[in-house]
Amino acid sequence: MSSIENTAPVKSASIFTLFSPRLLPATLMLGGGVTLYAVESYITATIAPSIVRDIGGLELFSWMTTLFVAAGVLGSITVATRPKGIGLRAVYVAAALIFGVGSLACAIAPTMPVLLIGRAVQGYGSGMLSGLAYAFIRFIYPEPLWRRASTLYAAIWGVATVLGPTLGGLFAAGSAWREAFLILVPVAVLMALSGRWLLPDVADDRIDTRTPLIQIILLLAAVLFVSIAGTIEHGSYKTMLIAASIVLVATMVLIERKSEVRLLPYGAVMLSNPIARLYLTIFTMMLVLTSDIYIPYFLQTLHGVTPLVSGYLVALVALGWTIAAFFSASFSGRQAAIAIISGCILETAATASLIPFLATNTPFDTVARFAPAVITMFLMGFGVGLGWAHLVTRIIGIARRTEQDKASAAISMTQSLGGAFGAALAGVIVNGAGLTYPGGISGGLSAAMWLYALMAIPGLIAVALSLTIKPASA
Incomplete structure (x- = not known):
C-alpha cells in the first residue's frame, strides 16, 4: 500500500471529506x-x-x-x-x-x-x-x-x-x-x-538521513532552559535562562547554516527564504498567544471574577482559534494569504487591546463591563486560527520533496518553541513589572499593562513577516 491519496479523486474540498469512509x-x-x-x-x-x-x-x-x-x-x-x-x-x-x-x-x-x-x-x-x-x-x-487536515489539527489544539x-x-x-x-x-x-x-x-x-546531533543537543538545551525559566519565580534567573536559551538557538542557527547535515529543511534559517518567514510567523504568533496564561490571574485579582468563571472566560481564546480555523478552511490562493495577514494583525491588536480592558481595577459585575474583555480574548485566538492552517500548508507545499519529513516535524517543534519562549518571557515581564513585588492590585495593574504592551511587539514582527508571504499558485 503506497498512499491513500492515489486511490480515488477528491470530489469535494470540504473539511467533512476528511471523514469520508x-x-x-x-x-x-x-x-x-x-x-x-x-x-x-x-x-x-x-x-x-x-x-x-x-x-x-x-x-x-x-x-x-x-x-x-x-x-x-x-x-x-x-x-x-x-x-x-x-x-x-x-x-x-x-x-x-x-x-x-x-x-x-x-x-x-x-x-x-x-x-x-x-x-x-x-x-x-x-x-x-x-x-x-x-x-x-x-x-x-x-x-x-x-489545508483541511491542518485546520483539524489546529481545532484540536484549541479544544x-x-x-x-x-x-x-x-x-x-x-x-x-x-x-x-x-x-x-x-x-x-x-x-x-x-x-x-x-x-x-x-x-x-x-x-539525507544523517543525524544533526550538535543542532539537536543545542536545541534541546535551549528548550530545557526556557522551560525552566517559565517555572521559577526569581526574575534575574528567568532573564539569564532566557538569554542562555537565545544564545543556544542562535548558535544552532549558525551551525545549521554552515552544516551539510541539517536539522531543518533547506532555507529554514535564511530569512530571505520564504519557508524561514513562514516558520518565524508561526513562532511569533505562538509566543504572543501564550501571554493568555496570566489572564485568569488578572480577572480574579483585578476584576473580582471567580476562579471557575475566569477559567471559562480564558477558554474563549481557544474557542476563537477553533472557530477561525473552520471559518478560513475553504480559503485558497490570495484569500489564504489575506487570512494570514489579517490573523496576525488581529492577534496583535487584540493583545494590545487587553491593556485598557484588563489593566484596570473595575469589578466585572455587569455584562457591559466584561464584554469588551471577553470579545478581545476571543479575537486573540481567532487571529491565530485564521491563518494557522494556511501557514502549515504553505510550508508543506514549498519544502523540497526529500525534506518533507523535516519540514513537517519542524512545524510541531516551532509551535512548542513559541509556547515555551512565550511562557518564559511573559513570566519575566510580569515579575519585572511588580506582579509579586509589590504585588496585590497595584502590582497586578502594572503587570497587565506591561505584559500586553510588550507582548504585542512580537505580534508586529508577525505582521511584517506575513506581508512578505506570497499567495500559493493555483
Missing part, C-alpha cells in the same frame, strides 16, 4: 495522535498538585512540564531523523507504544523521580505522534485537503486548552490522578494495533 480511519489515527499530545499537555498541569500531595516531590514540581515539553520536541525531531528505511507507519506504531509505556510508568510511579521518567517518555511518544500527523498529510490526503483542564479537574476532584494516566494505556495500545492496519505503508523518500 475512505479517509476516516487515517483521519482518526492522525487526529488521535495530535489529541493525545495536546490534551496531555494540559491535563497534568491540573492534576499536578494532587500528585505532589500523594507522592511528594514539590521541589521537582516544575519538571513535570519541562521534561514533557523538551521530550516532545525531541520526539518531533525523531520523525525526520529516524534511520533510513523505517517508514512513517512503523514510527507511528512505536510512538503509540512509547506513549503507552510512559503513561503506565506515571500511573504506577511510587516517587516523583519515577513519574518524571514517565513524563519524559510520554512527551517523547506524543511529540512523535504530533509530528507524524503533519508528515503523513501529503501521503494520505490530496493536496486540496492539506484541548478547554478539554485538558476540564478532564484534569475531574480526576483531581476525585483524587484519581493515577487513573488519569492509566486510562491512556489501553488507548495507546489500541492506536498502535490500529496503526498497523489503518495507515498506509509509504516509502521513505528521504535522501
